[in-house]
Amino acid sequence: MPAQKPKTRQRRERGSISSDQIIEGAFAVIKDSSVESLSMPELARRLDVGVTSIYWYFRRKEDLLRAMSDRALAILYTQLPDPADFGDWRTFIETYQRTTREILTQDPALADLILVRQNSYSLAAGINAFRSVDRNLQALIDAGFAPLQAWRLLSAVTTFTNGMILAARTATMNDAVTLDERQTLLITDEMPALTDLVRTEKIQLAMVSDEDFETGLAALLDGFERQLEKS
The missing domain is CATH 1.10.357.10 (Tetracycline Repressor, domain 2)
Structure with missing residues (x-):
């Protein structure tokens, strides 16, 4: 009986991932390194999708970085104090x-x-x-x-x-x-x-x-x- 070929993992379909999930995945990639280390192929592997699925939402790496910067600013500013809460x-x-x-x-x-x-x-x-x-x-x-x-x-x-x-x-x-x-x-x-x-x-x-x-x-x-x- 011929040996069975190992099953290959099925990638997600293009519509099965959202832009928010891509941004979250990108943050996970750079968490232990730096922004400069981010690459679309590495991000695609992390998310288990084809690179084209990422480019469907972000046509360039700079577009993704812009979305990440906006998210980062939102994270920071929602945690900073308001001057109205202080007496001096x-x-x-x-x-x-x-x-x-x-x-x-x-x-x-x-x-x-x-x-x-x-x-x-x-x-x-x-x-x-x-x-x-x-x-x-x-x-x-x-x-x-x-x-x-x-x-x-x-x-x-x-x-x-x-x-x-x-x-x-x-x-x-x-x-x-x-x-x-x-x-x-x-x-x-x-x-x-x-x-x-x-x-x-x-x-x-x-x-x-x-x-x-x-x-x-x-x-x-x-x-x-x-x-x-x-x-």
């Missing part, structure tokens, strides 16, 4: 920046899509993002800041927080997490200030620790608080 401007700003950092640090895929690929936003997503900026700006103006002061404050703290997130993300992608494990090799007697800090304090050479973030955020807000008191 400083507590709101601190909470907003800490929450942003926590969400994007815990989910690198969101950080890649929101901070690295800003050109992927759709027009509607970009408008929604700046609606949030406008609400925050108005809250600071209502607290007594001049409009330009309020804008400078938002610009400074947002750039600082995003920079900390990206620095940590870059360090991880380049295996720089081992930097502090090798600090005894990197720091020599020719660096007296660093040598003393490494020996006596628990600093991170990558400069992205919670303590680094909190110290920088407090310094920024202290400066703007002084400006508000003088105005």
Whole structure:
């Protein structure tokens, strides 16, 4: 009796998958790597469909990335605090920046899509993002800041927080997490200030620790608080 051929797995039919399922599958693909690692063939294998099924909904990879960026922005902004829920401007700003950092640090895929690929936003997503900026700006103006002061404050703290997130993300992608494990090799007697800090304090050479973030955020807000008191 001839040996039976192994059965081949049947792929889904084209209409059996939705655009939402494709986006969710794409997030799963990049979860443990990066946005740049996403490929349509790999995504098709993950979803058990033909590549043409993906192209039926997204004609180009950029179209898929745009949909993913829009989804990422929605995920972030639905979790960020509302200024109306706070009694003072400083507590709101601190909470907003800490929450942003926590969400994007815990989910690198969101950080890649929101901070690295800003050109992927759709027009509607970009408008929604700046609606949030406008609400925050108005809250600071209502607290007594001049409009330009309020804008400078938002610009400074947002750039600082995003920079900390990206620095940590870059360090991880380049295996720089081992930097502090090798600090005894990197720091020599020719660096007296660093040598003393490494020996006596628990600093991170990558400069992205919670303590680094909190110290920088407090310094920024202290400066703007002084400006508000003088105005």
